[in-house]
Amino acid sequence: MLHNEITKKNLKSLVLKFYAKVIKDDLIGPIFTDILGKELTNDTWKAHIQLLTDFWASIALGDFAYTGSPFAPHVAFRERLSAQAFDRWLELFSKTLHTIFEPAIAELFHVRGRNIAGNFMRNLNIH
């Protein structure tokens, strides 16, 4: 059943399902698995999944748990990023959103994700 409510629990499901798709992806999967490992159940991934759950909760719910710098770590692997990689990220994010949330909520997150991806690309000078 698709959710029509944004809760931290639903956001955690979103993040988990998203990365389950991401690590299988031929284009962007290796960027993640080289840095975080191959198993979503390892401690590095668990911490990343919690971090990203908190990140989306800070955006969607005004939750205060996330205190990081979203853009900063991406600079370290700038040479592995491209417009195609960001397109793929957004495609997988959108597909996952529509398995978790009703279309109206999925679309809100999609727009947020697209805007942030656009900011990252501008800051990384990716066209």
Ligand code: HEM
């Ligand atoms: C192709 C596109 C992307 C790739 C390959 C990518 C990859 C990664 C990786 C590997 C990390 C972990 C870095 C580390 O722990 O050292 C990370 C962190 C993160 N990413 Fe991305 N990312 C992408 C796009 C995005 C987008 C579009 C967003 C937001 C909508 C995003 C949000 C974040 C956040 C919030 C963190 C955690 C930052 C912190 O440490 O506080 N990423 N990303």
